[in-house]
Structure formats: C-alpha cells, structure tokens
Amino acid sequence: MFRKYLILMAFLAGCDDGGSTPEGAGGAGGGADMGAGGAGGGGEFELVPSRKARVKFKGGERALGDLAVALELDRASACTELGIYDCVTQVHRIALGGVEPYELRINDPLEVIPVTAAIAADRVALVACGQRVAADFEDPQNAKVFKVLASGDATAETLGASVDALYDRILMRTPNAEEAAALVALHADVVAEEGGDGRATWAKLACFAVATTLESLFF
Amino acid sequence: MLRWMSLALALAAAPALARPVAPSAFCAAWPDATPCGAGPADCTTCHTAPPQRNLFGAQLDAQIAGARPLTDAQFLMALPAALAAVEAQDADGDGVGNREELSVGTSPSDALSKPGEGKCPESIENNGWDVCNRDLTYVFRKVHLDFCGRSPSRDALGDFKADPSEAAIEAALAACLKTEYWIGRDGAVWNLANRKIRPLASIKAGEGEGDIPLGDYFDDYAYFVYTQTGDRDAREVLTGNYFVAEVRTDKGTVYEPWNRTADAEFELRGFGPAQLVNMQRRAGMLTHRWFLMSNTMFTGVPRTTAAQAYRAFLGLDISRLEGLEPVEGEPVDYDEKGVQEAECARCHSTLDPLTYPFTRYEGIGGGTGRALPFSYNGNRHNTFVAVDGPGMADLPEAGVLFGQPVANLLEWAQVAANSDAFARATLLDYWKLLFGEAPRPEETAEFDQLWQDFKTTHEYRVERMLHALVKTEAYGVP
Numbered sequence: 001m002f003r004k005y006l007i008l009m010a011f012l013a014g015c016d017d018g019g020s021t022p023e024g025a026g027g028a029g030g031g032a033d034m035g036a037g038g039a040g041g042g043g044e045f046e047l048v049p050s051r052k053a054r055v056k057f058k059g060g061e062r063a064l065g066d067l068a069v070a071l072e073l074d075r076a077s078a079c080t081e082l083g084i085y086d087c088v089t090q091v092h093r094i095a096l097g098g099v100e101p102y103e104l105r106i107n108d109p110l111e112v113i114p115v116t117a118a119i120a121a122d123r124v125a126l127v128a129c130g131q132r133v134a135a136d137f138e139d140p141q142n143a144k145v146f147k148v149l150a151s152g153d154a155t156a157e158t159l160g161a162s163v164d165a166l167y168d169r170i171l172m173r174t175p176n177a178e179e180a181a182a183l184v185a186l187h188a189d190v191v192a193e194e195g196g197d198g199r200a201t202w203a204k205l206a207c208f209a210v211a212t213t214l215e216s217l218f219f
Numbered sequence: 220m221l222r223w224m225s226l227a228l229a230l231a232a233a234p235a236l237a238r239p240v241a242p243s244a245f246c247a248a249w250p251d252a253t254p255c256g257a258g259p260a261d262c263t264t265c266h267t268a269p270p271q272r273n274l275f276g277a278q279l280d281a282q283i284a285g286a287r288p289l290t291d292a293q294f295l296m297a298l299p300a301a302l303a304a305v306e307a308q309d310a311d312g313d314g315v316g317n318r319e320e321l322s323v324g325t326s327p328s329d330a331l332s333k334p335g336e337g338k339c340p341e342s343i344e345n346n347g348w349d350v351c352n353r354d355l356t357y358v359f360r361k362v363h364l365d366f367c368g369r370s371p372s373r374d375a376l377g378d379f380k381a382d383p384s385e386a387a388i389e390a391a392l393a394a395c396l397k398t399e400y401w402i403g404r405d406g407a408v409w410n411l412a413n414r415k416i417r418p419l420a421s422i423k424a425g426e427g428e429g430d431i432p433l434g435d436y437f438d439d440y441a442y443f444v445y446t447q448t449g450d451r452d453a454r455e456v457l458t459g460n461y462f463v464a465e466v467r468t469d470k471g472t473v474y475e476p477w478n479r480t481a482d483a484e485f486e487l488r489g490f491g492p493a494q495l496v497n498m499q500r501r502a503g504m505l506t507h508r509w510f511l512m513s514n515t516m517f518t519g520v521p522r523t524t525a526a527q528a529y530r531a532f533l534g535l536d537i538s539r540l541e542g543l544e545p546v547e548g549e550p551v552d553y554d555e556k557g558v559q560e561a562e563c564a565r566c567h568s569t570l571d572p573l574t575y576p577f578t579r580y581e582g583i584g585g586g587t588g589r590a591l592p593f594s595y596n597g598n599r600h601n602t603f604v605a606v607d608g609p610g611m612a613d614l615p616e617a618g619v620l621f622g623q624p625v626a627n628l629l630e631w632a633q634v635a636a637n638s639d640a641f642a643r644a645t646l647l648d649y650w651k652l653l654f655g656e657a658p659r660p661e662e663t664a665e666f667d668q669l670w671q672d673f674k675t676t677h678e679y680r681v682e683r684m685l686h687a688l689v690k691t692e693a694y695g696v697p
C-alpha cells in the first residue's frame with residue numbers, strides 16, 4: 001500500500017518539470033477543473049510555469065506549525081517521537097532545516113536538503129494526521145476535520161467532504177476534480193488491502209497525502 | 220585553527236585556483252557584464268567551484284595560450300584577446316552569445332538560462348500564480364511565512380483576496396517584524412548571528428553556564444538583534460559603545476540597552492559574564508567579551524579575530540581570497556611567524572594591517588603581563604615580546620582597512636560600518652534568509668540598488684530595507 005500512496009503523492013505534488021498543479025506551489029485561487037500535474041495537460045489552457053522555479057522548504061517548525069493549525073492540534077503535542085521528544089525542535093531539527101549552534105555548532109541550515117528530510121517530513125505529517133484522525137473517530141460529535149466521515153459510512157459524499165476539508169484546511173483552497181477523485185479512489189485501495197470500512201486508515205492517509213504535497217511543504 | 224591557516228596559505232599559493240586578479244581584469248574588459256555590477260565579478264562567472272571551470276570558463280581558457288601555470292602577468296596580458304575571441308561564441312549552446320548573456324544577466328554556461336525565456340499566462344486565475352508580474356497574494360502568504368513563521372489564517376487570506384493591496388502587505392510585514400519568530404531567542408534574526416558569534420555551550424558563562432565559563436554569548440545575540448530591529452542604525456553592530464539585555468516579558472521579548480563600568484559589572488554579574496572593555500574603547504560586537512575570548516584567545520597578533528570580523532560583518536573571507544587589498548610594505552611579521560614567505564605574503568599583506576587595531580584588546584591571556592582579560596590594554600603588545608619576539612615591541616595599533624589608514628579599532632569599525640562591503644553583507648544575510656540563496660545574475664541590479672538604498676534612503680535601518688525588499692521583483696514575482 002505504501003507504494004501506492006507514494007505514487008498518489010507524486011501525482012498530487014505534480015513534480016514533473018513544467019507541471020506543478022495549476023494551483024500548486026501555493027494555490028492562489030479557484031480553478032476547479034484544471035489538469036493536476038501536467039503543464040498544458042488539460043487542453044483547456046496551457047499552464048505557464050514560473051521562470052524562476054524558486055520554492056523554499058518551509059522547514060520543520062513552519063510546516064508543523066501550519067499543520068497543527070490546520071488540524072486544530074496543540075503544537076506542543078502535535079508530533080512527538082516515542083511520545084516524549086518533539087519531532088521538530090528535537091529529533092528531526094537539523095534534517096528539517098533547523099540549526100543548533102550552541103552544542104552541535106550547526107550555525108546555518110544545511111546547504112543541501114538531506115535525503116532524510118523527506119523521511120522526517122513524512123513522519124511529522126503522519127504523526128500529526130494520525131492524532132487528528134484518532135481524536136475525530138474517538139469522539140465524532142466533536143470531530144474537527146473528519147466529522148462527516150467519522151459519524152457515518154464511507155460514501156463518495158463523505159469521502160469527498162473530507163477531501164474538501166483537508167484541502168481547505170491545509171492548502172486553503174478547494175481541490176480540483178482530479179485531485180478529489182484521486183483521493184476518493186484511494187479508499188477502495190485501502191479497503192481492498194485492509195478489509196473493514198477503511199475509514200480511519202483512509203482519513204489518515206488522505207491527510208498525509210495532502211500534508212506532504214509540494215504545495216504544503218514549500219512556498 | 221592551524222589547519223585553517225594552513226588551508227588558507229595553501230589556497231593562496233595554489234596557481235590552479237581562481238585568480239585573485241581575474242575578476243577585476245574581467246570587469247575592466249567587459250564592464251557592462253551583469254556580474255560586474257557590484258564590483259569585481261564573482262568566481263562563478265568562469266568557474267563552478269574553482270579551479271573547475273564552467274562552460275564559459277572552459278571556452279575562455281582554451282583561448283589563452285601558454286604553458287600552465289600562467290603567471291598573473293601572462294594571464295592579464297592574454298585575457299582581453301581571449302575574451303574578444305569568445306565574445307560571440309555560445310558556450311552553453313542556447314543560441315545566445317556569451318557576452319550578450321552576461322550583459323543581460325543570464326548565464327553563458329547554462330542552456331536553460333537565456334534572455335526572453337518564458338511567456339505569460341493568459342489567465343492568472345487558471346494559472347494559479349501571476350508568474351510575470353508582482354502577485355500580491357503570493358507576497359502576502361510569503362511575508363507571513365518568512366517573517367511570522369506561519370501561513371496567514373484562512374480568514375486573513377480570504378480577506379486579503381477580497382481586497383488585495385500593498386497596504387495590507389505592509390501592515391502584515393510590520394506586524395510580523397515584531398513577532399517572537401522574528402526577534403525572539405532562536406528566532407530568525409537571532410540565528411543570523413550564529414556564524415558571527417559561533418557560540419559554544421561548554422564555555423558559556425551566565426545563563427546556562429558551561430563547564431568552563433569564559434563568556435556569555437547571549438550578550439552578543441541580544442546586541443545583534445537590537446541593532447537589526449526597531450528602526451535602529453545597524454552600523455552600531457560595529458560602532459556601539461553599549462550593551463543590550465534580552466528581557467522576556469508577557470508580551471514577548473524586548474531588548475534593553477545598558478551601560479556599566481567594569482567594576483559595576485563585577486558587582487552585578489560577577490566575573491564570569493562581565494563585559495570588561497571600557498566605554499571609550501568599545502566597538503560594538505568587535506569588543507564584546509565573547510568575540511575577544513573566542514577569537515583572540517592567547518594570541519599576540521590576533522589575525523583570527525580580524526579575519527572573523529572581516530568575514531562575519533563585511534562578508535569577505537580571506538581564506539577564500541576575498542577582499543584582498545595588499546598594503547605596501549606589508550606584512551612586516553612582527554611576531555616572527557614567517558608571513559613574509561612568498562606563499563603567505565599575498566594574504567597577509569591584507570590581513571596583518573587589518574589585524575593591528577585588534578592587538579590592544581586582551582583575549583584570555585598569553586602575554587607576560589597581568590592584564591585584565593577581555594579588556595583594552597594599550598601596552599599589550601609589549602607583554603608578548605617574550606613570547607613572540609622583540610619585533611612585538613614595534614607592533615603598531617594603527618592599521619589599514621580597504622586601503623584607508625585607521626589609528627585604532629574605533630576607526631577600523633567606523634570605516635567598516637560605512638563601507639559598501641558592510642551594506643552588501645548586511646543585505647546578503649537577509650537575502651539568503653528570505654530566498655534561500657544568493658542573488659541570481661538577473662537579480663543583481665535589484666540587489667545592488669537595495670544595499671545602496673540601505674546606505675542612503677534607508678539610513679542603515681534593516682526594517683526599512685526589508686520593507687523595500689518585499690517590493691522587489693525578485694521577491695514578488697512567483
């Protein structure tokens with residue numbers, strides 16, 4: 001399953017050369033019917049990429065801070081490793097672009113983002129999303145993000161509403177049709193692999209997928 | 220430290236590296252080249268990482284005849300003809316000649332970098348971003364992330380999209396410049412000082428004292444943040460004669476200047492963190508205890524201290540052959556370190572006169588006297604005669620910075636703070652923080668305008684400069 005949602009993530013992130021999603025890298029506005037992931041891909045218009053192609057990694061603190069706000073989590077407990085150590089300020093601090101001048105003498109962020117940054121960013125997103133899903137499914141009446149899904153069955157409507165909520169909260173925009181369809185389709189994969197209704201697992205993975213897009217992690 | 224000195228000497232001696240004379244000679248021949256806009260061209264004009272050449276550098280090198288290594292004189296003689304030979308050539312094969320690319324600010328060594336690339340979207344709404352013009356929504360979000368450390372709220376973004384304006388961006392920036400993310404401990408500005416201070420917890424004094432407390436670098440951090448914020452003159456980072464305390468309040472961190480004599484410092488804070496240079500001899504962070512302790516240490520001629528000052532505050536790293544301005548008759552070699560050797564003299568003819576004004580400030584010790592550490596001592600050089608040789612008795616306090624004679628460190632600091640190098644280095648710190656990289660060739664003009672404005676219209680106020688920076692095309696066009 002992991003490989004499948006990696007493919008999904010790549011699709012959502014639209015990492016090919018000229019093909020960030022039309023609203024990608026920041027999502028300025030509406031445009032609901034654009035081809036996700038392909039420059040000039042939809043035939044309706046030709047996506048014009050930035051000549052600068054300059055995006056900056058948010059880094060651990062900004063990424064987790066934004067995600068905590070989006071998911072209504074307390075930042076201090078939004079992500080810990082072993083339930084003790086803060087993911088960003090302690091465990092993955094350097095990998096996620098931070099510094100530690102006093103003891104490690106790392107005075108500047110690493111010049112090249114290390115390969116472990118992607119793993120760390122994944123873990124941060126997965127932990128935070130997991131916390132939100134656990135809380136929402138434990139108390140559906142007071143759920144913050146997945147209220148509709150946690151309170152009912154997994155239908156196209158409830159899944160779609162959850163996708164809308166994730167995009168609205170994390171990327172501050174509505175998903176286009178292809179983005180929404182891709183995430184909704186993930187539910188069938190989850191059920192096929194896990195059995196059961198797959199709601200909670202899907203919710204966690206859908207949240208993870210959106211939270212680890214280029215658009216979410218870079219600016 | 221010895222290893223670094225050796226490396227610097229080796230770099231200076233190696234004939235195969237980028238030539239110190241090359242950037243100026245290049246700019247003399249092609250003054251219209253964009254890399255020459257801010258002084259001598261950057262090494263990357265011809266090199267990837269010296270001595271490796273980029274495509275343009277390799278093409279140029281092929282036009283310069285003669286057995287390697289060339290002397291500087293041979294190189295300088297051959298360069299104009301070689302440049303003329305490659306002027307119309309196209310090193311990267313993108314269809315645009317080398318000189319044309321360099322004059323418009325694109326790279327002659329990168330086929331993807333060429334004039335007139337790209338086009339504008341027919342519909343900004345569909346495209347998401349206005350990649351051809353200043354995109355206010357993009358700037359609004361970026362200002363929040365860069366200066367507040369978070370994205371704007373959905374409500375704030377919604378309100379902005381409904382009525383986008385430069386005024387709202389100005390207001391957002393002004394508010395963010397007061398946040399803990401920007402000015403607090405371990406915040407964005409605080410961390411800009413890391414490589415200037417180079418802290419080390421194990422020898423910290425004061426709060427969070429280490430095993431061997433020698434100085435409190437929190438004084439340095441607080442001082443740095445103070446000079447960079449609150450509409451203050453940033454030159455005081457080198458010229459101020461006061462100190463600054465970091466005070467944490469319910470409303471956030473504030474920085475409060477203070478001034479005490481050494482005696483009052485002893486009484487209030489004890490010897491551990493006390494600042495011991497008297498007010499008349501202070502030169503901002505250059506005379507802070509931590510700076511003297513960690514750089515001068517036990518050295519009679521504290522070249523490391525001067526080199527760090529040159530690097531940290533003026534952006535010139537002598538170990539990378541930057542900022543070399545040889546002084547006639549130097550180096551004298553007062554401390555018998557062999558700096559007159561041919562492989563040393565090139566750098567030391569700049570570095571040593573740069574260092575003399577620092578020689579009257581005590582580090583941890585090292586001389587034969589019983590001077591107060593970390594203080595000014597006009598007789599300090601004489602206490603090193605027994606250590607470094609009789610020449611130390613003649614060691615002057617006066618030095619030379621940027622070709623300008625200076626009588627002491629206070630004058631050194633004034634010349635430094637008023638220099639173009641200081642303005643450029645200050646801006647470059649923030650530019651790298653905000654863009655994640657140094658200015659690209661096509662951004663050189665805006666960069667140069669900004670640091671020049673920093674010296675004039677912005678009156679050395681960093682916050683004014685930042686308000687101007689977010690208005691640049693470099694910042695505002697996605």
